[in-house]
Amino acid sequence: MAFEGDVKDFGLSEIFQLISVQQKSGMLLVNCEKKIAIFFHDGMIVSTRDRRDRTRDPLKDYLLRYGFLNRSEMNNLQQIQIETKLDLTEIMLSEKYYSEDELKTIFTDQIYETIQEILSWPKSHYKFISGNKLLQGVKNFSSIRVDAVLMESMRRIDEFPRLKTTFPSLEMMFKNIAKQDNKLPELTRNEDFIYELLEEEMKLSELISKGKMASFNIYEALKGLLEKELLQIARESIPEIETPLHKEKNEIYSGKRVLPTFATLLTLLACLFIGEFAIPSVLAPGWPLHSVQANPNRYIASTTKTYLAGNLEEIKTRQLEKKVRSALSEYMAERKSYPLTLEILSIRGFIPEETCTRANQAGFKYKLDKNSQSYLLNRE
Amino acid sequence: MIIAEKTTRQCTKTDVYCKNREKGLEKTVSYRNTIKFGLIITLCLGLSIAFCTSATGNSIDDITNSKIKSYTNNALHLGAPALNTSSRLIYRDAIETIKGGNWKEGKKKLLLARDLSSDYSAPSYTLARIELMHAHPDFIIYFLEGLNKDTMSFYKRNLLLINIEITLIIALGITLFVYLVLLLIKYSSKFNHKPMEIYSKKIAFPPPKYLGLMIITGLLFMRLGLAIYALLLIIIVWSYISRKEKTVLLILVILLSFSSFFIGKRNNLVPGIDEYSITRRLSLINEKGADKKTIQLIKEIDSPEFRAERNFALGTLMYKRDELETAKEYLRRSVSEKNDLESAYINLGNIYFKEGYFDKALAGYRNASSIDSTNAVAQYNIGQTCIKKMRFRLSSSALTKAGEFGIERYKKENPAITFGNNEILDSGFRKSDLRRIAAREAKNRKLVLIDEIIGDWIFLPFSYMWFLLPISILIGGIIKRLLPKEWNVFNCDNCDNPVCPNCVDSEHGINLCKDCSEIIKGLSSVKVTEALLRRRRQKITKKTTSSEWKKMLFFPGGTHIYTKKTFSGVLIIFISSIAILSLVWNGFYFKDPRYEFTSFSLWKMILYLTILVIEVVISTRVSNPRKNKSYNILPQETHIEQSGEKSWYKTENHKSPGVKNIEAGKDENFSGVFMDTL
Helix, strand or coil: CEEECCCCCCHHHHHHHHHHHHHCCCCEECCCCCCCEEEECCCCCECCCCCCCCCCCCHHHHHHCCCCCCCHHHHHHHHHHHHHCCHHHHHHCCCCCCCCCHHHHHHHHHHHHHHHHHHHCCCEEEEEEEEEEHHCCCCCCCEEEEEHHHHHHHHHHHHHHHHHHCCCCCCCEEEEECCCCCCCCCCCCHHHHHHHHHHCEHHHHHHHHHHHHHHHHHHHHHHHHHCCCCEEECCCCCCCCCCCCCCCCCCCCCEEEEHHHHHHHHHHHHHHHHHHHHHHCCCCCCCCHHHHHHHHHHHHHCCCCCCCCCCCCHHHHHHHHHHHHHHHHHHHHCCCCCCCCCHHHHCCCCCCCHHHHHHCCEEEEEEEECCCCCEEECCC | HHHHHHHHHHHHHCCHHHHHHHHHHHHHHHHHHHHHHHHHHHHHHHHHHHHCCCCCCCCCCHCCCCCHHHHHHHHCCCCCCCCCCHHHHHHHHHHHHCCCHHHHHHHHHHHHHHCCCCCCCCCHHHHHHHHHCCCCCCCHHHHHHHHHHHHCCCCHHHHHHHHCCCCHHHHHHHHHHHHHHHHHCHHHHHHHHHHHHHHHEECCCCCHHHHHHHHHHHHHCCCCCHHHHHHHHHHHCCCCHHHHHHHHHHHHHHHHHHHHHHHHCCCCCCCHHHCCHHHHHHHHHHCEEEEEEEHHHHHHCCCCCHHHHHHHHHHHHHHHHCCCHHHHHHHHHHHHHCCCHHHHHHHHHHHHHHHHCCHHHHHHHHHHHHHHCCCCHHHHHHHHHHHCCCHHHHHHHHHHHHHHHCCCHHHHHCHHHCCCCCCCCCCCCHHHHHHCCCCHHCCCCCCCCHHHHHHHHHHHHHHHHHHHHHHHHHHHHHHHHCHHHHCCCCECCCCEEEEECCCEEECCCCEEHHHHHHCCCCHHHHHHHHHHHHHHHHHHHHHHHHHHHHHHHCCCCCCHHHHHHHHHHHHHHHHHHHHHHHHHHHCCCCCCHCCCCCCCCCHHHHHHHHHHHHHHHHHCCEEEECCEEEECCCCCCHHHCCCCCCCCHHHCCCCCCCCCECCHHHHHHCCCHHHCCC
């Protein structure tokens, strides 16, 4: 069984609550900027790692981004993973990178961050697929209550813009302020860790990549330290001015100038000459037809007299003649005599004026006999 | 009796049962009466509708203009099978009457005009328009009747076929050319990249960006014709276009090659529309009476190949003029030269019938019937002759057969026979005969009509296209295989600029062009993606896309091709091409010279313009793609080397493991590589 919809119709938080209240097990797929899968077991969130998509593991991203593992460590882990086909968490435990408790914390934080990301998407599409079978093979370190995740995520979404106004740039430099008597006020675990990290002056971006915690926690810890006067901003970053990147480049080409210009002009002139004189003299436009007209015996099969029009123009002229003759018949039928001139036909509306002009241009000569009962229409 | 007795006996048993039974019988009787009554009513209604509907055709007496009436009588006297001139004149009169406000009288005249001609469709279409304006469903009947008239006679059918053939082939050619030009625009940056790279290393002026323009100008100056340009375009674009686009291109090439091979070499339809061809002269006996001009035109035919047909035509015309001896002579000659001309036997039989030799007449008709056992006229005439001989059973059987073989259809094709008292019917050339005559005559014509129409534009003969087009595809394919890897141009993963193996930067796990690479040089890892996204925003959404998009709007369907809706795009181009051709030609290429009132039709123009406007609107409503592209990028310090291999050779959309996915294009919300997550 599955249900799906858009966030604009039914919010994700409501969907989370619904799954929680109903104590459903299954997978919620949320699709917007990217596709994220959230696994539920009896209404509790157990993982956000989609085992079907190994190239996009949110835990791996999280570990790299916040400095839990460095590049070479991740390389090693991946190498092992390729050889053993084990899950990343299992390798980390067996290789003793982190203990199970530590991994549980990392895992939980990563879920918090992923859910927070999903909730911040203004538009997304979700699909919930129910069933315990979907949970097979999903590595699970903790089951998190939906309401706890929702409340924490909402808090972070609300508070983060304010934290960003306090620390607007990633280029900001921080250093801790050492207390002379070494008596520090009461610090949270995160604040304590950051305080120690800031023994040396460090950029905010660097701090994030070494902080081993979600960026929100780092910002929060920094704010706490600042309020407790244990942090000094070593150097304010210069506000970024968005420099136009597509500014007109004064491209300076190192090559030649005069000779190619002449060559180009000459080539174009040559092309013009070829088009104007050379090709028409060898093969004029419509050359297949002209060659036929120039040498009709070659193309007309038999020696018998042909009544077919030799070319398209002739067909059109014959049609024109037919048109005039039809109009003359009509005129005769209506008026019991033929008209004095062809122009009368167009004046009386039997043929358009244009037809009359074309007939004259085609060299048709109209001659009426004395009693107006017959006519001659010949071509010059 | 037994049943009645049983019933009576049962009735005596129980009164209740008996009463019920009686009631049942009464009910049955009343049902039967109701059904009978219903049937009678239906029959009465049917009969009244049948008899109230005008079953009698219009007669010559309905023609009010005495001069036209006299002309029509004269035409009938000369045995004209249809009264096209009278029909046209009455139609003109009807239009004047309708313009004067008397549409009922006008409608009457239109009906008369309709009945006089077999292939003049204008009265039927006007009637359809009138009925439509009065919200009467009869407009469908009149409209279908008009369509039927447009295909009824040999001449009309031929004209329609040749026009459809010309329009479809030219529209197909335009579609192919426009499609190729659109593909050239779409992939222009890719075609230009490598030549520009080589050019810019050696030459500073003229600027490399004008290289493509200079080549195009040179080629246009040479005026090589659309065919050669199309072949060149196929060779150029084949290496770069997608599989779907190749499929569409192949379909177009196959269709055009097919047309070039089969239709391009066929001139069978030309004699049918050439006013003085033998076919057309002979076909006049199906349209006109035996006037001097027609006889003269047929007498002029001196080709021995068509002597039998000529004699038949002359015999028929003489028969219509009541010059029976001359007619008999011509027809005898005709059947002696060609003994399978069943129409000649029929008309010969008709002469004997008029002379009172009914046995000879019957022999003639039976000869015709033995050649074509489904000849309706032969059967009809047999029926009529049998009446004369008082052999009614045979007559009835023959007339029934005539009905089955389509005598009504014959009468529709020859409407004038309903205005006279024709005991027997004469026969002209059948459409199949005329088609055969046209095919024989067309053998003498070596020029291809389509070449004559578009020869000046395409320069190469259309009849060469069947092998030139596939060869160009073959050359394109060979060039693609022979191109060195350095010429393999693909797109920058960030800004979609073209890059080649020589200029690509794949340090960061994605393929970046020179400009994108320059921008991120020396930046800290967290700033890389921000810078790339900013460049993408500025480069693509503001500049490149809009200019390419505008270029693709030059022809309806271009935007569809740009957004990979190739099939619908090509279909729109094809329909637009037909609309443009119809607009240029004001309908079809060849028009019926007998029925052309004016050289310009506003309604037609509005129709074609409407089609074009709809196509343009459909084309512009395709949304401009923002070119959103998700890719993964690693900050420099966390980038994982893939055992020294460069990723761009593997795949175009390289995905590095364990990294941040960034959706490009959502620029306004962007606030940095890690901020984006929050």
